[in-house]
Amino acid sequence: MTTEAVFIAALRALAPHPAARGLADDCAVLDFGSETLVLTHDMMVEGVHWLRGQDLADVAWKLVATNLSDLAAKGAEPAGVLLGYTLGQDDTRFLVGLGEALAAFGVPLLGGDTVRGLAGGQALGLTALGRATCQPVPARDGAQIGDRVWITGPVGAAMLGFEALRDDKAGVDTTAFRRPIPRLAEGRALAPLVSAMMDVSDGLLLDAQRLAQASKVTIALDSAAIPVPANLPSDRLRDALGWGDDYELLFTLPAHLQPPTLAYAIGVVTEQGVAPLLLDGAPPHGKLGFEHASATA
Numbered sequence: 275m276t277t278e279a280v281f282i283a284a285l286r287a288l289a290p291h292p293a294a295r296g297l298a299d300d301c302a303v304l305d306f307g308s309e310t311l312v313l314t315h316d317m318m319v320e321g322v323h324w325l326r327g328q329d330l331a332d333v334a335w336k337l338v339a340t341n342l343s344d345l346a347a348k349g350a351e352p353a354g355v356l357l358g359y360t361l362g363q364d365d366t367r368f369l370v371g372l373g374e375a376l377a378a379f380g381v382p383l384l385g386g387d388t389v390r391g392l393a394g395g396q397a398l399g400l401t402a403l404g405r406a407t408c409q410p411v412p413a414r415d416g417a418q419i420g421d422r423v424w425i426t427g428p429v430g431a432a433m434l435g436f437e438a439l440r441d442d443k444a445g446v447d448t449t450a451f452r453r454p455i456p457r458l459a460e461g462r463a464l465a466p467l468v469s470a471m472m473d474v475s476d477g478l479l480l481d482a483q484r485l486a487q488a489s490k491v492t493i494a495l496d497s498a499a500i501p502v503p504a505n506l507p508s509d510r511l512r513d514a515l516g517w518g519d520d521y522e523l524l525f526t527l528p529a530h531l532q533p534p535t536l537a538y539a540i541g542v543v544t545e546q547g548v549a550p551l552l553l554d555g556a557p558p559h560g561k562l563g564f565e566h567a568s569a570t571a
Contacts, residue, residue: 310406320395331371338375341402349465350404357386358399417489423541430514471525477563
């Protein structure tokens with residue numbers, strides 16, 4: 275089986291429409307009459323995106339939240355969602371969590387599809403539909419030399435929450451992993467000002483590199499400036515930077531601007547150099563974030 279990156283690269287030949295943004299952004303952006311629609315679709319797989327035996331109410335919440343996080347990165351206002359659901363042994367808890375998420379974020383369920391799969395883990399999908407609130411709709415490819423790099427909140431809490439759930443560890447707050455909050459209001463406030471923006475889903479380092487590559491610049495991050503949870507052990511910082519599931523907004527602003535919402539300045543945009551990403555002045559080594567790697571059948 276091919277890697278995720280190779281497969282997406284092949285798909286680009288099938289997606290020449292401008293709305294697809296070269297399959298290199300968080301969402302498709304489609305002009306439709308007097309409106310601009312923002313569309314995204316994310317999937318989750320049991321044993322990969324959530325732990326086997328985990329409360330499906332939390333899984334449903336996270337499925338909605340992660341898709342809405344993509345809309346947040348475009349400054350979009352959610353209009354509704356479509357659900358793709360593989361039936362399980364007991365779907366009651368999923369329905370509870372889905373209802374809680376839809377109510378919490380004020381988003382209607384508009385339809386979708388259900389299937390019965392073969393034995394094995396569940397696979398879930400959600401399509402989120404939104405309306406752009408400003409023009410141009412933010413993209414990943416607009417960062418400019420001299421911009422400052424910002425993030426709306428800490429990274430690493432989801433990693434700690436996952437580990438606590440996996441290890442059945444008491445006394446650790448697991449909310450960040452189980453029930454992330456998409457930064458919808460922050461995205462709408464930032465959208466008219468940013469030069470580039472995306473959400474942090476696969477790891478800060480990997481997503482910052484993606485933003486840099488799309489913008490054809492180098493992003494230089496200062497690890498001491500990156501916010502992390504108070505309970506993150508000092509020797510786990512590098513792990514937190516490459517773990518993911520944070521769903522904060524990563525964005526660039528001209529140096530003379532301050533964000534209109536809580537955010538942390540964590541780096542600068544420089545001229546494209548030998549590496550798209552620098553951490554404390556050097557290209558980071560090791561795993562930058564989560565990617566669906568190659569596998570054997």
